[in-house]
Amino acid sequence: MRSRFVLGAVVVAFASGVGCSKTALTPIATVEQIMETTVEPVSFKVFDAAVWENGVQIGGPETDEDWKMIEANAVMLAETGNLLLMGSQMKDQTGWVTRTQAMMDAANEAAKAAAAKNTDAVFKAGAKIYEACTGCHQQYINPLTVQPRAGAN
Numbered sequence: 001m002r003s004r005f006v007l008g009a010v011v012v013a014f015a016s017g018v019g020c021s022k023t024a025l026t027p028i029a030t031v032e033q034i035m036e037t038t039v040e041p042v043s044f045k046v047f048d049a050a051v052w053e054n055g056v057q058i059g060g061p062e063t064d065e066d067w068k069m070i071e072a073n074a075v076m077l078a079e080t081g082n083l084l085l086m087g088s089q090m091k092d093q094t095g096w097v098t099r100t101q102a103m104m105d106a107a108n109e110a111a112k113a114a115a116a117k118n119t120d121a122v123f124k125a126g127a128k129i130y131e132a133c134t135g136c137h138q139q140y141i142n143p144l145t146v147q148p149r150a151g152a153n
């Protein structure tokens with residue numbers, strides 16, 4: 001009898017822990033704040049890794065540490081997708097998910113390219129990231145009410 005009671009108590013504790021809204025993920029920042037503080041700066045670190053002027057690459061990564069930081073920023077951009085998919089942040093269950101996933105996939109591709117120190121591949125992945133930004137903005141930002149800065153149009 002006693003061992004049964006203990007088992008029951010453990011099951012109840014586990015179930016209430018899972019269902020408890022205090023431990024569930026609740027968004028804190030607005031989408032605008034996530035864009036400004038995270039999505040924009042980390043994506044620009046990735047874009048800046050592959051820039052050419054008159055056929056000469058400028059400001060590209062040189063040291064192992066430089067590459068490591070590009071990879072880390074790309075990974076963080078992908079991670080930001082998880083924030084955009086958190087409950088009430090989602091504008092819908094369809095396009096918002098697809099658009100976010102496209103950004104995450106492109107960011108993961110950039111991370112792999114940075115891990116391989118492949119500038120061309122970082123550039124290609126960067127173009128896909130940019131497409132994901134603009135695609136979502138075109139679908140979800142009303143141009144009459146919000147004027148996003150760089151990367152938005």
Ligand code: HEC
Nearest residue numbers: 031032035040043099100103132133136140146148149151
């Ligand atoms: C899943 C959709 C989605 C994706 C993907 C997305 N954005 Fe956004 N972004 C938004 C929405 C929605 C807003 C408008 C937020 C608001 O002002 O309420 C916004 C706003 C912005 C803003 C303006 C913030 C401000 O000051 O109002 C910037 C800058 C921005 N995004 C950059 C980016 C960049 C760079 C990327 C790609 C790396 C990106 N976004 C990808 C949905 C997205």
